[in-house]
Amino acid sequence: MVKARIAVVGAGVIGLSTALCISESLPDCSLTVIADRFTPNTTSDVAAGMLIPHLYPDTPVYQQKQWFQETFDHLLGICNSPEASAAGIQLVSGWQIFKMVPNEKIPFWSDAVLGFRFMTGKEMKKFPQHRFGQAFTTLKCNSPSYLLWLEERLKENGAHLQKRRIKDLWELHSDYNIIVNCSGIGSRTLMNDLEIRPIRGQVLKVQAPWVKHFIRDGDGLTYIYPGVHDVTLGGTRQKDNWELLPDPQTSKTIFDRCCTLEPSLSAVQDINVKVGLRPSRSAVRLQKQTEVRGSKTLLLVHNYGHGGGGFSVHYGTAKKAAQLVKECIVGLEMSRHKAKL
Template identity: 60%
Template sequence: MHRPRVAVVGAGVVGLSTALCLSQLGPPCTVMVVADKVTPHTTSDVAAGMLIPHTYPDIPIPKQKQWFRETFDHLFAIANSAEAEDAGVHLVSGWQIFRSVPTEEVPFWADVVLGFRRMTEAELKKFPQHVFGYTFTTLKCESSTYLSWLEKRLRASGVPIVSRRLGDLWELHPAFDVVVNCSGLGSRRLAGDAEVLPVRGQVLRVRAPWLKHFVREGAGLTYVYPGASDVVLGGTRQEGDWNLSPDAETSRDIFSRCCALEPSLRGAAGLREQVGLRPGGRGVRLQAERVRGAAGTLRVVHHYGHRGGGVAVHWGAALEAARLARSCNLGGERCGVEGGSVWDIHTYRGSAGVGSACRQRCGVQSVDTSKVHFAEGGSHLLLLGLMEEEMLICRDVKEEDKIKIILRVHRLLRVSRKRHFRHLAILQQCSEAIPSAFCEAAAKARGFILKQLCCTIT
């Protein structure tokens, strides 16, 4: 039996965790990591590594919370194991403080971290310029240590890490069945994504072993994050800035801002400067696509664009990217149903070549069933389909629309399976995703659809 070959491009925290998820999820496949930079020379090595999630406007909050919870649970298990020191993962408590009361007094991740509560007036006295705050316990990754631990786990699983600078993703064709693009800012060159732009981050690392609690101001531009061997002081978010050299004036500004929050830092020693270019300019791109070229078809799962929040969601997002890559080959050319699972497409942002329906992003409440191709209700992908190149994902689809969608696919299959399913993408759980209780007609259509999926679309 052919063992699928998957190349993961990129060896930052997103790439390594995605490769590890691929190696752990069944059925077996051959995985290789290809990267021009590895730790300690990646953007992830500069990351402060604190598990406090960013908010991505183009991704539904339940999905962001899922990614964060899965990441938190994964790292919490490591922190409670004998691997904690080798992995560089530990618990840390502290405060997030505000100069004015935020619009969202309780963030979406409050019930994921430990002991989340509002700060008391006595606690706020430590920060006289601030009027509101939270206190909680979260996790911190020592970035370079964690990356080295991931590399060790990958090699133990038989996954090689190859040092190679690619000029284009097509260089991996046809040696690999699927390419998972976790190249971050490198996607400008490798995937031709002109939307992805650098968000320059400069941080300082100092020795201040008396500091045990983190301090984060507002949305996190200024922070003091104690670690195992140093304290990370930040930071900057300089959109469109490609400069990788530390700027002395910026360092002075960061240090001044952090000392305003924690005056004892003026006694810190051993200051080091670091700069990293985060992939920004667009939202997270977690998407499968089939790219046609003169050499054939390249099947790609894109997984990048996390800006400065990659560490906080890396494991949950990697699990989702791995499921996309493991399901089958995109397009239905060899797409069989194994355990009720076939290739499913999640498009959180539109991409070049995808039709106008992608402009209707997540959050659509009602659907034009003559144009819908993919719909999600609850935790299941409900639809199948395809006409021309347009694609749409809908969430919280109304019950009557679910019935219409199922019946429409039923008609499409009867009319012309080949024409309408050139880019087949369907059902995460075929056996459960279409509840037969919708109506009698939908129940009959369900049986017909599943039969066609299992028997004829290969």
């Protein structure tokens, strides 16, 4: 097989996990991860890292379920290993609650998480404004820990990490055979993909070690996610908003909403505010592409547009992207073989 030179552009959870899958499935390749920002300064560092799927309207549900199942099973394996602490992965149980009974009381991912059931009447008494609830156990990644862990695995596999701002993927043409585009919101300019749009997320990180169960309102806006080091309180979903500075009034609104669900949070003193721009798209772009400029061709594999659900499906999409890279290498081999004939 061709000893391919591969560049992965992007160092969030999608870029790093995709690079790791490539390095594991193609150990003979030369692999470089290129990004202008690495942890702790990526959008992924702001994410709560909870494995609860976000729907992509234009991606088939069976595909979303497969990606989620593969991701959940992969992380559960790490969670059940000595690597759990270093990778920042934990099991967390809790409730998803609804003010109105949803049309789909049993979501497509119910059999992928652990112990899914409807909440009892006694449990619902904690949330008098809500009429229906689901209880289950899922996984949570402490985002900065997980990103560092992925970086270390990559280095152990011989990959290189390069801090560099890329303005045009063709900059990499002469040095690499295949470019894997995991640039998230950056694809809006790198690929002129106007389908990808920012959805601004503002969250609070607080010290509340007594909070052990997650609580998520079914509208997806209000949530309380306990983690290894802190509790994440959210949130916002502000479409086409590029503002990265925290808004104090938004922080107050988030805090008040979360205190309504968990009154004990009112005792919290230390509040850290984080803002990130989710790279939102109606469908994850996961495909091969060949670009031509004159006599030159650029082999691309895209894996971006995960929005707020990146952690929930990252490993599943990374596996698929690695498979697409392998297909590109087979194509390169065939082309070289034909050239020799």
